[in-house]
Amino acid sequence: MSLIFKQLFERESCTYTYLIADSDSKEAAIVDAVDIMMDRDKALLEELELDLKFIIETHIHADHITSACPLKKYYPNARIVIGMENVDAEACSDIMVNEGHILNIGKYEIATIETPGHTIGCISYLVENKLLTGDALFIRSTGRCDFQGGSAESLYDSIQKLFKLPDTTEVYPAHDYNGLSMSTIGEEKKFNTMIKESYDQKAFIKNVNNLNLGLPKKIKVAVPANQSCGLIS
């Protein structure tokens, strides 16, 4: 049959969660699930009779708490997946991925692409022509680079790597604060205000340094909780 692909939104932190599944085998993955939306996500998995195989994080989030561990209580066979550089999360996660890892969901493959820069351990995930960019590439913007091992130099290189994907590749970020839901690599190369194709690395670093953002409200709670995959001690 077909790929089930659902974008889900959490309004407080403007986080997008993604549900990916094979409608034949019923195998499923959830990406960047948020603790306060777990009832919604669990209901959807149950209604669609999905077998949750992977609970995937694009990175250690600073603005909300993941529902990875709490979800796993209901789906004990699910594997928690996170980027290999997130050494603090090694104890709670099941699969530490780096470049080129393949996660199989029925007949679909989710491929990993290392995209450090927002944090040291950011991973983007590609399924069919849909690219989940986490906080690396936003719609018309990018993630910040001022904590958790962030580096504007690395983020520039990561996004250049994503820009090599076909222009028609659909971009699904982990956040949008302006109600945009998806974009394409072609659009971002042309219109991204931080890193459009014509900007060199120096221009991008200047843009990132000029962001001047306050710290996320929940950072002191969220980062340690997410280093434990959502288990709050």
Next chain:
Amino acid sequence: MSLIFKQLFERESCTYTYLIADSDSKEAAIVDAVDIMMDRDKALLEELELDLKFIIETHIHADHITSACPLKKYYPNARIVIGMENVDAEACSDIMVNEGHILNIGKYEIATIETPGHTIGCISYLVENKLLTGDALFIRSTGRCDFQGGSAESLYDSIQKLFKLPDTTEVYPAHDYNGLSMSTIGEEKKFNTMIKESYDQKAFIKNVNNLNLGLPKKIKVAVPANQSCGLIS
């Protein structure tokens, strides 16, 4: 090439706006555009070099103000489209539609389906396999029926009509309050808490009567403004 289909969100009233376009001809339609998001929507139309042909309303909204008239100032050739029963909006709209009207966007056809019940003049719009249901059918719920000529009896009949579409038809509502973005007719027939397939008209009317909702905060401003297609006197 292909259909451009973008779902856009306004967080205050949890409204979904839709941008529909033919990537070849660049002809476009926007459905249920919100006044406070006009700058975002205009920027997107400009970036994608779209020629706005139709500004479409699913109904006279009570919870937010449309940007129809303000948008038309920038796109004077665009036609404002609304259901024929909305007689108060006749003066400001260009095309009053009823069942079976076809709006052409390049090689794509947007077909109208009368779905009264939430209000007397609600229209759903179908393009390819994507159904824009306005406030008739929500994801796992339905619109309320207690003002603007609302009728639970009519809404039941309207949704039964939508339920005759193929199960794979994708459902895109005008609102979701729980971060769900899309569904299918098959899912709603099974899981809609107000009107799943096994509920008869009597059960649905009881469910609607039990909603017990307060009036939308902006109703006294929004309804008259939207009867003027977003012109506030």
